[in-house]
Amino acid sequence: MTPDPAGPAAGTPGALARAVLDGARGRGWSLAAAESLTGGLVVATLVDVPGASAVVRGGVVAYATDLKAATLGVDPDLLARRGPVDPEVAAQMAAGVRRALRADVGLATTGVAGPDPQDGHPPGEAYVAVSTPAGDRGRRLDLAGTRAEVRAGVVRAVLALALEAWGDPSPAGDMATNDAPDDEPDDERVAAPHDKPVKGA
Numbered sequence: 001m002t003p004d005p006a007g008p009a010a011g012t013p014g015a016l017a018r019a020v021l022d023g024a025r026g027r028g029w030s031l032a033a034a035e036s037l038t039g040g041l042v043v044a045t046l047v048d049v050p051g052a053s054a055v056v057r058g059g060v061v062a063y064a065t066d067l068k069a070a071t072l073g074v075d076p077d078l079l080a081r082r083g084p085v086d087p088e089v090a091a092q093m094a095a096g097v098r099r100a101l102r103a104d105v106g107l108a109t110t111g112v113a114g115p116d117p118q119d120g121h122p123p124g125e126a127y128v129a130v131s132t133p134a135g136d137r138g139r140r141l142d143l144a145g146t147r148a149e150v151r152a153g154v155v156r157a158v159l160a161l162a163l164e165a166w167g168d169p170s171p172a173g174d175m176a177t178n179d180a181p182d183d184e185p186d187d188e189r190v191a192a193p194h195d196k197p198v199k200g201a
Helices: 013-026 040-045 065-070 076-082 087-101 147-165
Strands: 031-035 058-060 105-111 125-131 135-142
Touching: 013 031, 013 040, 031 040, 031 065, 031 087, 040 058, 040 147, 058 087, 065 076, 065 087, 076 087, 087 105, 087 125, 087 135, 105 147, 125 147, 135 147
Parallel strands: 031 058, 031 105
Antiparallel strands: 105 125, 125 135
16 A cells, blocks of 8 residues: 555646556557546546547446446446445446456546535545556545535546556655555555545545
8 A cells, every 4th residue: 555646636637647648658558437427527638638549549427327337347236235436336447448448548436526415425535446457556535625626636636546556656746645554455545635544445
């Protein structure tokens, strides 16, 4: 388990997107995204960068819970037991979009943008996941702010997590984050600066 090098709110989306695209291109990897609460913002941020077509294969906006199973192959029993706001759901979305769009890298976002809670989950609770040839990563986020601010923070977080997954530095620079011990070594934790650390995927 390692601290988040950038934090969910660090760095500009454009700089992170460019770094992700450069890193994937340098490795000969293609990329796809599965999005729920971000509703296409991850792919939109990536394709804002000139030359993104050399890397980005596409995206799936699986906003409805049933589409996460039907389109991305998320386990229906998992969705029935835990709902869509769950770290394992995010992980399966990332792996599923890799398969569905025949990409080397899959990014995924799921969570509650607000302003109201969803199935017992507060606004700002979100999960991001990355599935790559170099390994898989997942993270829980607890973000404050408006609906737009939460969604933007999730976009930054999943792009920063992609860089971390394959070992590239974040263009955002260093930012102090909280990290806490865990009895599950593969778990990742991150909190916005105003929040306490929480368990992640």
